[in-house]
Amino acid sequence: MEKNEKFMRQWIGAQPALAAYINSVVPDFHEAEDLLQNVAVVLLRKFEEFDESRPFLKWAMGVARYEILGKRRSYARSFLLFHSDLVEAVGAEIEEMSGELAEEAAALRHCLKKVEGRNAKVLSLRYEDGLKPRQIAEKIGMEPGAVRVMLSRVRATLHDCVRRRVSALRQS
Amino acid sequence: MEDYSQKLLDAYLDGEMTPEMEQEFVSWLRQDRENVRRFVRITHLHRGIRDLLLADKSLTRIRRDEQALWQRKIIGFPLEKIAAVAAMAVLCAAALLALSLTPTQNTGNGSINRENSNESNTVAVNYPVPIKSPQVYADIGVGGKDLYTETEPGELTLGGYCHLRLEPDTRLQVQGEPGREEVFLLHGSLVCEVDRKVGRFTVRTEAGSAEVTGTKFRVQAGDTSEKWRGLLWAGLSRQEKSSAPFTIRRAWMMVGVIEGSVAVASRKTGEVCSLRATEELTLEAEFLPLPQAPGRYAREPSAMKSWSGAPLAEVCTWLSKTFEMKFTCAEELSKLPLHLISLHADARSMTGEIAALVGAEADWENGTCRFSALKQPSPLISDDFRTLANWNALVVPQPQSGKLSVEAFRLEKTDDYAGASLTLDCASLGDASLGAMLKLPLEVPAFSVEYDVLLEKFYVAPGRSASVIFFHPASPDGLKSKREIVFSSFEQIGSLEKPVWLHYRAEVRRLPGGDGKEMFDISEYLGGKLFQRVRIRVETSGFCALLTKRVKARIGGFSVRYLPTEQ
Structure with missing residues (x-):
């Protein structure tokens, strides 16, 4: 399986949690989409470093955290980014809650109707x-x-x- | 406190926090881990509401379009019309067998009707299956497994799980293999419905590819109880913009996802993005020329202001343009705004960029250029075999030639279908020309080489050849069959006041020479018009084509295609 294909498969599984993470700390929709895209690019670039014996989400969240903190000056309105401990804490919770959040996303469709x-x-x-x-x-x-x-x-x-x-x- | 924390959360979500509230909010989050979890849930809900509302809005629009399309009369593939050619008999039998095994279902209004197999106008086919009928025609031959409609739409089922509707005036090639069905859309549009968890399906075009897999929807929707359908619409169109006497071709591919999830890859970049239900993406600029002048990079800096808010589709389109095979002056890059340099650096790091190539436009003699090519081929496009945009790159140091400091590069690609490897070598040839040597596998009977070239002024003295094609047979007397084709039209171009983009295309067909030898039939097109056709006879079991340009010019949209063999 080629690198991009492997990445794509992993990315699809991890994307909701990563999106949740970024949307938590960057409330503006457009900025969050922008940052998510950046994170995707970085992950793809670093994918060769990924140890397949480890969970992709954990690795991806770590990379995303680093990327978010590194780019925080570009998202000055997202004040939470300037509190590294909270960025860490939110990331840790999302990792833990990823399954739960997926269930909630499915339920929301029903409730929104x-x-x-x-x-x-x-x-x-x-x-x-x-x-x-x-x-x-x-x-x-x-x-x-x-x-x-x-x-x-x-x-x-x-x-x-x-x-x-x-x-x-x-x-x- | 509960009310106040809710007020803080609401203000956060709606972007209405004061500095004081921000401080209070941070303190509140730090108080208790449970507060963080509550915050995560509410922001997740916040985003979910937006996604779903936007999805519904978009879905309504796409479904409306889809229903309008489906309400048209569907004309398919009457089995009795399948050509009774002996060579096709086995394939037809396979098609009939597959039809009998195809599950039938009625998905109601707006779906493909597969209820009555006896009267069905749908046929399940295994690939490659040449099918010929009054409404849906087939071109048979090497690389010519084309199915196409003319004035009425048709249906096609691949592998029993990929249900395609071909719009009128649509042409495609059926490719892939069991469980990994795919089509190459040459033009027109398709609506594809893919049954869940049976196999994969890919639509490829010149502009890119879209792949549906059965896992994506499950993961993203988090609900496996629903029947899954990956439904996408893919359209490809080309535009030929004539600005006499030159023609610039443009192609675009639009993918709209109605249900499920689709991975879309840019042909030139190999970059992949995921489209969810209701999202659309347009890939284009496959044949767009390079930027007109140094200092005007892939996009004007002013246009990049919208980058931070750009949707994924735009980002992908931008990446596609940015990664187009091209020469980019280092000087040009250094003049860009910092954020563009950063973007370029990001982009470059995803590619195997080769620096220090042949001279820059701004300074042909001393300038340095950079060449971008993908380091890793994309699985979605690596088997495309129609372009050179996705090759591995390797620097091959070469001696200097005159004032021009040159490093050659080699691009290599292994084709997944034919198992053949194509190699493109670019090196200094004589006094400052750039050559691309294309080594083709022996079994290739016909191919074309084409590129867009921006001509600014002549580099060579009048009367000398500006561009040539050499054929080097593998026979001892190879030089005898060396053929040099001169671009006489360049004189005309040289008289133009402004630099101009010109599309060059050479079609090469390998024919039997009649006496055990081979013959090459070469047709050359300039600006879309045939300007030269030659036939040369050679003693060879293999050949390579050597393209050079001896003009001060830039090249873009370089591509090599296999051509159908003339019957």
Whole structure:
């Protein structure tokens, strides 16, 4: 099997956890995508150094951590990057929670279908159009504070739904 | 405190944190490991919401397009129309057998109808299967296992698990092997549906390749209970832009993933990116000429401002352009903004870049150039065998020639299909010309060599050859059959005020000479027009072609293709 093919197979398995990691410490969607791409490039470049007897995710997370910390000046708005201990801690937790997070991602698809009406509209404006709460408020004629509350509640509801569904699936 | 931590989390997700909140947030995270876990969950949810909403939006659009396509009448491959050629009989029997073994299913509206095998217009085929029917035609011959539609669409099933719909005016070659089916899309478009966990499927084009595997969706969706389908749309188109008397060809490939996950590889770079459901990617610039002048690298610096927010597709496209086989002046590189140099360094480190090659455009005599080629062939494109873009590189030191300091390089590639190895050597030839020697395996009956060349001014004196092809037979009297073909058209180009890109193409066919000897039929095209055709007879069991350019020029889009043998 060629190097790229091997890498691709490993990458596909590890990508969700790496994406979760990067999205945790870089909240801006575009910047996170950019950084994830950089990490992919670095991993591919270093793939020859990877010891196949070890878990790829662990290795990849280590490389990603190094890359994230090395590039933090490019993502100045992501203040968490300047707290190395937290970057480490988040990475360690994601490594441990990777299976759990995958389950939650699958459950979210189900839960998201239940969001309707104005809540769905606000979610769409926030996540599809990338608008901030203040911009959403202007767009739909609400107070910014009300939009923030609505977003917070929808996320909390989704979070609860996801947890319940994962729990139910495990029991079944 | 719970409420306040939630408020902090919300502010973090929405990018509305004040400096004070940031400090409080950091403190909160440090308080307890459980806080970190909660933070991880909520950010994961945050990202998940975006991914799913964007996916749904995109999926709706793609499905709408798909349904419109599927609502057209599907015309397939009537078995009775398969040509009753003796040589094809065995293959047809295999096709019939495969058909009888093909699982039938009705996937409902918007899917391929495979319900009634007796009346089915779908045929399962093993490769290579030449099929001929009124609606779907087949070209038979070496490298000519082409299936194509004309005015109506058709269906094709490969290996029992890859269900393809060929749009009108689509042409492809069926390749691959059982469990690793693949097609080479020459032009047109396909909708491909791949059953789960049966085998792999790859669509290749000149611009790149897309591969569906059964594992990707499972991993990414985290749900194996659903029926898996890898559904992708791939289209290839070429554009010929005429700017008399020259033609510049462009090709693009678009891949849209409807379900599942697809790995897409750029032909020239070998770089791979993963597309998830609803994502699209366009690979292009396969025949785009190189940048017009030093200082204008792959992309203008101003355009690179969007790099930080560029989606994966754009990044891949950019990489494709950046890694195009080309000569890049060191001086040119040093003038780039720092961030571009950094990007270039990153890109270069993924390739086996060979430095210090033949002279730069800015300073032909003393300049140094860099040559980029991939260090490792990509599994997705290494068996393409249609390009030289994916070879290993090796520096071969050469003596200096006059003022021009030259190092030769050698690019090597082993072809997965034919098991043959192609080698391209570039070296100093005479007084400052660049040559590319292409050693072809003996069994190659027909091939073409082509490249885009940017002509700025003549390097050679008028009347001397600007570019030649040499044939060196392996016979003792090889010199007798050496053939030099002169680009007489270069004089015309030299009168142009601006540098111009020119597409050069030589088609070489190896024919029996009639007396135990061989003959080469060579057609040369300049700017898309045939300008010279010669036939030379040689005593040889092998040959190589030697291309040189003796003009001050840059070369891009260098490719070698096998050609179908004329029947």
